[in-house]
Structure formats: C-alpha cells, structure tokens
Amino acid sequence: MDSALIARSVRRCSFGRFALWLAPWLGVLGVGAWALWLCLRYGLYQTNMDNRYVFGLWIFLDLSIIALGAGAFFTGFLLYVMKKRELKAVIGSAVVLGFICYSAAMALLAVDVGQPLRAWFTYWHPNAHSMLTEVTFCITCYLTVLLIEYVPVILKTRKLRQIPAYAVFEWELHKLVPVFALIGTLLSFFHQGSLGGLFGVLRGRPFAFREGFALWPSTFFLFILSAAAVGPSFILLTTWTVEKLTGRRLVKDDVYRLLCKVSGWLLLTYVGAKAVDTMIWINATAPRAGFEAYNFYLQKPFGPGTLMVEVLLLGLLPALLLLRGAKEGGLAMINGAALACAGIVLNRFVMTIQTLALPTLPFDRFLWYVPSWQENAAFGAMLAYGVIVYSFSYRYLILFPQEKELSRHVS
Amino acid sequence: MFPNVSGWSWTPLHVTFVTIFLTVAAVMAGTLLLAAWRAWRDVRRGRAESIRWHSEFEDLPLADRTCRHVLTNEFLHRTCDQGFDCRECATHARWTENHPAAAAVDFEVAGLKYPADRMYHRGHTWVKVEDGGTLLIGPDALSERMFGRIGSLTLPAVGTTLHACAPAWTIRSRGDTFRVLSPVDGEVVEQGGPEQACYLRVRPSEHPPALTHLLRGSEVRPWVLRELERLQLLVSPGLPSLADGGVLAEDLPAMSPDVNWPAVWGQMLLEP
Numbered sequence: 001m002d003s004a005l006i007a008r009s010v011r012r013c014s015f016g017r018f019a020l021w022l023a024p025w026l027g028v029l030g031v032g033a034w035a036l037w038l039c040l041r042y043g044l045y046q047t048n049m050d051n052r053y054v055f056g057l058w059i060f061l062d063l064s065i066i067a068l069g070a071g072a073f074f075t076g077f078l079l080y081v082m083k084k085r086e087l088k089a090v091i092g093s094a095v096v097l098g099f100i101c102y103s104a105a106m107a108l109l110a111v112d113v114g115q116p117l118r119a120w121f122t123y124w125h126p127n128a129h130s131m132l133t134e135v136t137f138c139i140t141c142y143l144t145v146l147l148i149e150y151v152p153v154i155l156k157t158r159k160l161r162q163i164p165a166y167a168v169f170e171w172e173l174h175k176l177v178p179v180f181a182l183i184g185t186l187l188s189f190f191h192q193g194s195l196g197g198l199f200g201v202l203r204g205r206p207f208a209f210r211e212g213f214a215l216w217p218s219t220f221f222l223f224i225l226s227a228a229a230v231g232p233s234f235i236l237l238t239t240w241t242v243e244k245l246t247g248r249r250l251v252k253d254d255v256y257r258l259l260c261k262v263s264g265w266l267l268l269t270y271v272g273a274k275a276v277d278t279m280i281w282i283n284a285t286a287p288r289a290g291f292e293a294y295n296f297y298l299q300k301p302f303g304p305g306t307l308m309v310e311v312l313l314l315g316l317l318p319a320l321l322l323l324r325g326a327k328e329g330g331l332a333m334i335n336g337a338a339l340a341c342a343g344i345v346l347n348r349f350v351m352t353i354q355t356l357a358l359p360t361l362p363f364d365r366f367l368w369y370v371p372s373w374q375e376n377a378a379f380g381a382m383l384a385y386g387v388i389v390y391s392f393s394y395r396y397l398i399l400f401p402q403e404k405e406l407s408r409h410v411s
Numbered sequence: 412m413f414p415n416v417s418g419w420s421w422t423p424l425h426v427t428f429v430t431i432f433l434t435v436a437a438v439m440a441g442t443l444l445l446a447a448w449r450a451w452r453d454v455r456r457g458r459a460e461s462i463r464w465h466s467e468f469e470d471l472p473l474a475d476r477t478c479r480h481v482l483t484n485e486f487l488h489r490t491c492d493q494g495f496d497c498r499e500c501a502t503h504a505r506w507t508e509n510h511p512a513a514a515a516v517d518f519e520v521a522g523l524k525y526p527a528d529r530m531y532h533r534g535h536t537w538v539k540v541e542d543g544g545t546l547l548i549g550p551d552a553l554s555e556r557m558f559g560r561i562g563s564l565t566l567p568a569v570g571t572t573l574h575a576c577a578p579a580w581t582i583r584s585r586g587d588t589f590r591v592l593s594p595v596d597g598e599v600v601e602q603g604g605p606e607q608a609c610y611l612r613v614r615p616s617e618h619p620p621a622l623t624h625l626l627r628g629s630e631v632r633p634w635v636l637r638e639l640e641r642l643q644l645l646v647s648p649g650l651p652s653l654a655d656g657g658v659l660a661e662d663l664p665a666m667s668p669d670v671n672w673p674a675v676w677g678q679m680l681l682e683p
Binding site: 398 | 416417418424425428432442443447449453454459460463470474587671673674677678683
C-alpha cells in the first residue's frame with residue numbers, strides 16, 4: 001500500500017501490521033490528549049501538585065527525557081566536531097530521538113506552565129535572573145536546531161529526493177550541519193547545566209543545595225556530564241531495541257563499541273565527580289546549612305539505599321559493564337546501557353521528587369505526592385507520541401544508512 | 412526582553428543575555444538562509460542533477476563505491492569519492508598515464524556479450540563512438556537481462572542535453588520508475604529503442620569527447636564479474652546458480668517472480 005514511500009533497499013513490514021502496531025499507541029495518545037485538554041481547560045488542580053509540591057511527575061519526566069535526548073547533541077558533537085565517522089550510522093536516529101525528547105518536554109512544559117495564551121510572555125518578559133529562563137531559551141533554540149537537522153533526513157526520502165530543488169537544498173543544508181551541531185552542543189551544554197543548577201541554587205532545600213564555581217553550583221556541571229555520558233547509551237539501547245523488534249541488523253558492531261566506550265568512560269568520570277560532590281555535601285555543605293546529611297535519609301522510602309543504588313548499582317556498575325562491552329560486546333553492553341539510562345532517570349527523580357518530599361523546617365512533615373490520572377495519562381501520551389513519530393521515521397526515512405549494506409539479500 | 416519592553420533594564424545581565432540569545436538566533440537563521448541561497452544558486456546554474464547524483468552516491472554502501480582500479484586488482488582498497496567521474500580524479504589520471512589499459516577484446520560471460528568496441532558506465536550503460544564523432548548509447552547486456560520485458564521506457568526528446576551521471580532515460584516496471592544514468596555529456600540527436608541498435612544517438616558536448624571515466628578494455632570483465640556477484644547476492648534465494656558456466660536467463664524477473672525486483676534494480680542501477 002505504501003511501498004512507493006519506502007526506500008527500495010530496505011524491507012519493512014506490511015502496512016496492515018504497521019497499523020496494528022500503531023493502534024494501541026494511538027489509543028494512549030488519545031487518552032493523554034484528553035487529559036492535557038482537561039489541564040489546559042480547567043487548570044492545574046486537575047493534577048495533584050500544589051503550592052508546596054510544585055514539581056511533580058511532569059518535571060521529573062522532562063528532566064529525564066531531556067537527559068536521555070542528550071544523545072542527539074553529543075552524537076552530533078562526536079561526529080561533526082570530533083570527527084568520529086562511525087557515528088554517521090546512528091546520527092539520523094539520534095536526531096529523531098532528540099527531536100522527540102525535546103518536543104515532548106516542551107509540550108509537557110507548556111501544559112505545566114498553563115495559560116497557553118500567555119506562553120509568549122516567557123520570551124517577551126523573561127526574568128534574566130532565573131535559570132529557568134536560560135532553560136526556556138536554550139530548549140526553544142535547540143528544538144529549532146533539531147527541527148533543522150531533521151529536515152535533511154526527511155528530504156532524503158524516496159519521493160522528495162525526486163524533486164531536484166529539494167535534493168539540492170538537502171545537500172547544501174547537510175554541508176552546513178556542523179554549524180548546527182556546534183550550536184546544538186552549546187545550547188545543550190547550557191540548558192542541561194541550568195536544569196541541574198536550578199536545584200543546586202535552592203538554599204531553602206538543603207538536600208539539593210550545592211556550592212560550586214562562580215554562578216554555577218556543582219549540580220550544573222554534574223547534569224551536563226551525566227547527560228553526555230548517558231546520551232550515547234540511550235542511542236545504543238534504542239538502536240538495539242529497534243533491531244530486536246524488527247529482526248534486522250541496523251549498524252555494525254564497531255558503532256556499538258564506540259558508543260559503549262564513550263558512554264563508559266564518561267559515566268566513570270561522572271561517578272567519580274558525583275562521589276566527590278556527595279562527600280563535600282555530606283561533610284561541608286549540609287552541616288553549614290544546619291543539617292546532618294544522614295537526617296535526609298531517615299525518611300522512608302528514601303533511605304541511604306537510594307544513594308547507594310544511584311551511585312553504585314546504576315552508576316559505577318553500568319560504567320564498568322559498558323567498558324567491558326566496548327571490548328566484548330554482548331550482554332554487558334546492553335545491560336550497561338540499560339542500567340545507565342535507569343541511573344539517570346533515578347538521579348532526576350531524586351533531584352525533583354525526593355528534594356520536594358523531604359521536610360526542611362521543624363514543623364514540616366514528609367510530603368507525599370501521587371500523580372493524578374491526568375498526569376499519568378499525559379506522560380503516557382508523550383511516550384506514545386515518541387513511539388509513533390519514531391515508528392513513522394523508521395519506516396519511511398533512512399535512519400540507519402548501514403541497514404542497506406547489512407541486509408543485502410532483498411528477496 | 413528588549414529595550415522599551417516592560418521588565419527590561421540596562422544591566423550587564425540583561426544586555427549579555429539578549430546579546431547571546433540574538434547571536435545564536437542570528438547564526439541559526441543566517442546558516443539556514445545561506446543553505447537556501449546556495450541551493451537556489453545551484454538550481455539556477457543547472458547543477459541540480461549533478462548534486463542529486465553526488466548525494467545519492469554518498470548514500471551508496473561502501474562496497475558499491477569501489478574504485479575501478481580495485482576491480483582490476485591494481486589497488487588493494489580504494490573507495491571512489493568522485494561519483495564515478497574519473498575525469499575529475501587526479502589519482503586516475505596519474506595511474507593511466509603510467510599504466511595504459513590493455514587492449515580491448517570481446518568477451519562473453521554467463522551468456523552476456525560485451526563487445527570490445529564499446530565503453531561502459533558503472534550505471535550499466537554502454538557508449539560506442541561512431542566515425543562521425545557522435546556517440547551511441549544503450550543499456551548493457553546485464554541490465555537487459557535484469558529487467559527482462561520492461562513495462563515502459565521514457566527516452567529524452569531530441570535536443571535534450573544530457574550530463575554524465577544525471578538521468579538519461581527512465582524505465583517503468585512493476586509499478587516503479589527507475590532512472591538510468593547517462594554515461595556522457597552531450598545533446599540527444601536521435602532516439603532509438605529496445606529493438607534498435609541503441610537507445611540514443613548523442614552529439615558530445617566536447618570534441619574529442621571526454622570519456623576517461625568509462626570502463627574499457629581489460630577493466631570490463633572484472634567489473635561485469637563483480638556485478639554478477641552483486642546481483643547474485645541480492646537475489647540468491649530465487650535465482651539459479653551462476654557458477655561453473657551457467658547462463659543468465661533472458662528474462663530474469665519472469666524466471667524468479669518472487670524476488671523483490673524493484674529493490675534489486677534500484678541497487679544495481681545505483682539508485683538507493
């Protein structure tokens with residue numbers, strides 16, 4: 001039915017099977033769209049956030065998907081700036097994943113902020129003293145960069161490349177992509193950092209408050225490093241998952257190994273930096289704020305185990321597995337990447353949810369928060385949106401150029 | 412955000428913030444406009460088809476971009492970076508100066524005849540220079556067998572200017588359209604067809620015509636053998652073996668209807 005739109009040299013399932021795969025995701029997207037409409041129409045009381053619990057599931061997810069989406073900027077940086085040519089095999093997929101992550105985060109933020117008719121105020125009357133302003137501007141610009149980087153991938157489709165003007169524009173735009181890769185790196189660097197800095201400057205929340213360098217608390221640098229470390233793991237994991245779901249080889253082993261190596265070493269560096277930062281916080285920052293660090297871990301369910309899991313089980317262990325996977329491939333590689341991604345999600349959870357849950361004043365209580373169905377449905381919608389966009393992109397665009405070479409038998 | 416907007420103040424923080432933001436926005440917009448302007452200029456200068464070929468060429472698997480001198484074992488490893496236009500290649504010019512190709516001989520392999528009086532393009536077309544200086548162009552024997560009975564053929568009108576590696580004619584078969592690359596630069600002076608001696612007669616744009624990019628003499632046989640191997644690899648489950656002197660059927664698609672022929676044709680004609 002749609003074979004004329006699919007590249008000749010690759011195989012895809014029948015349209016019926018594709019539609020069957022999409023159907024449940026469209027259902028999830030529909031329910032989520034309804035929940036988002038309720039939030040915009042009736043306001044944020046549809047969620048379980050309140051004046052005390054201002055960050056909930058959405059901000060946690062925003063931080064997580066933006067960190068995972070860092071694979072796009074870091075892969076672009078490695079390919080176009082560091083000249084790691086092997087990564088050409090995954091750059092298309094990285095751009096699409098980055099676009100999905102950032103556009104989903106923007107959509108959730110728009111609902112979270114509310115007042116869509118006044119959304120432009122963020123840009124026209126920004127608070128230049130707020131890290132959130134830096135985040136807003138950087139994410140907006142970077143989403144535009146991702147959109148521009150997405151264009152050549154779309155223009156390479158079979159039908160569009162038949163039009164000479166499109167083919168020429170794609171060629172010329174592609175030649176200038178390194179400029180966008182550099183801008184993307186700069187923007188990503190700052191907004192990942194600002195997202196971390198956002199928590200580090202919370203003097204009223206000593207669990208998150210950190211000291212640092214000049215304007216920036218240590219969390220600014222830790223967020224950048226952790227996102228750069230886990231981004232390649234997320235690219236690796238998604239590529240492997242698509243391979244398993246479709247039953248096709250998409251990239252050569254050396255690409256996997258390079259991603260593993262980069263991710264492993266960066267994650268090891270991050271774990272080292274995080275350990276040093278935690279020690280400084282335990283021994284200096286927290287006591288100076290009038291708290292002994294162990295007090296923060298007396299509140300169940302966030303015992304010291306959470307910190308151990310974050311740093312050791314989902315930090316050090318995946319770093320070592322990834323480094324082993326870089327040499328041997330196999331399960332060490334996949335397990336390492338999966339644990340690394342889980343680690344960054346836990347880190348963002350701790351920074352958002354645990355920070356707000358812990359009491360800071362003598363009369364404060366440990367604050368519980370359970371997301372409403374609208375919040376969960378909105379999250380489901382973002383997930384479904386990602387799966388749908390990626391599925392369409394995989395089917396009709398060339399996300400993995402090596403696929404043609406690796407599936408030479410076309411009959 | 413800007414001067415005279417509520418909330419603005421002339422502080423270093425505001426000025427720095429706006430300067431950085433506007434610089435980033437200007438670089439993004441400028442780069443995008445530069446790409447659009449260059450594309451417009453290329454289209455106006457008639458470079459669209461050449462650029463499209465180079466774009467497609469870059470998307471070909473490395474194995475399909477092998478240099479002609481690797482086919483003849485003159486080089487061990489080399490990937491072409493000129494879009495199979497050896498006229499632009501300094502390495503090829505130096506090599507052929509010192510190592511002229513061996514004399515051409517007619518040969519036949521797997522039932523495919525490759526006469527010595529023709530030169531061949533990697534996109535499966537041949538060129539024959541006539542006494543008057545005009546050029547005859549047609550599909551090579553492998554291409555004919557590969558397509559078998561074609562659905563329809565669209566040849567360029569008399570007077571059309573052809574460019575080497577830009578589309579010369581199109582073939583429509585099994586509901587899909589395939590472009591066949593022109594082996595030469597020139598102007599179409601006569602149309603032929605499948606039942607005639609050639610598909611096109613062309614007046615070259617230069618005298619003598621620049622044909623150094625075409626395979627000739629002893630280069631043709633290893634190229635054809637490699638292409639047969641490539642074809643077999645693409646369709647192997649459905650195709651009779653070519654080993655040990657087998658002859659390629661006249662109409663391969665009719666022989667093996669289950670093969671995904673559009674995919675095979677696309678790859679063999681270097682159209683990803």
